[in-house]
Amino acid sequence: MLRQEILAVRNRLTADDVREAAVALAGRALELPELARARTVAAYVSVGSEPGTLALLDALRARGLRVLLPALLPDNDLDWGAYTGEGSLARVQHGSKMALFEPTGQRLGPDGVALADAVLLPGLAVDARGMRLGRGGGSYDRVLARLERVGVHPALVVLLYDSEVVERVPAEGHDRPVDAVVTPSGVRRFRHGS
Template sequence: MSHLEGGPESDKRMLRRELLAVRNTLTTDELREAARALAEHALELPELARARTVAAYVSVGSEPGTLALLDALGARGVRVLLPALMPDNDLDWGAYAGEGSLARVQHAGKMALFEPAGERLGPDAVTEADAVLLPGLAVDARGMRLGRGGGSYDRVLARVDRAGARPALVVLLYDTEVVERVPAEPHDRPVDAVVTPSGVRRFT
């Protein structure tokens, strides 16, 4: 992939466009099958097997599907926290209690998101998580994640760091999104593992 002048941020923008274009070619059947396989592999992760609280998210559009995984975690007795986007792009959190506990929320200038309909627990609730499942568009051989560019999860990870918490960081992607290198900036931090429909890859 070629790189424009302008540093990591313009490189990231271009890479995001390329990756989203590929996602948008996936069929309903491919999305369904990927979600099933993703849940199967994620549930085998020791970090999720021993977690009491997992911070996750509800996939939208052509993102790797998470609902099957959320329900399986809930069935295990895991407390699942889901994000609610705040006006400043930071994230509040609420508990997941099945698909019926979700509300579709349209944020100005952004795609509609599915958020927890119940009580808000505050932005610091994520610091109680034993594992954090992160959305993304790619991860590289170093474990550096390419996000969507809104900065919400940069804030989450900074908050977790400040609290001295050490949750397992896991990104959920398609197989083609594990790449050799993504443009990184000093504030970017690596994840511990990536789960794709074909399996798990760990980073040291």
């Protein structure tokens, strides 16, 4: 139900709303110390009315960072490839799901995300505990479980609109909290045991 409500609000956003939020979001994210000291950042290309990421991806590349982007696999896991600019993206339709923009170059495999010093995560909401509500496909749950399994702990940051920081989202035992949320109006950090 919460997913449907958030998606309904996003669907009412105009192209100008999305564009303005993307510029503000990029500015806030670029102030993060986790990104300032990172060498490699795993991110994603926003689609539809998601908080925009392209300006942020280009700014990270301009800083000399290696940016990794996901490619959806048939089992909903994610492979990873390098982003080298908008020309390195292809629009890929995955059956009846939403079309995604994915990297066209060499693939690093699902474990490629372990190279990242910071992971920028999509989501629909985050709560006061830092628990992220995704779209329900489980792709990023697998990513977070993989990072834990291989023993790497990159900074986990979710990118959202201001209204998507909520009191509580449903969470299951396998869910992992994020370290911070970036919205157009600011950054909120979460304290949790490591």
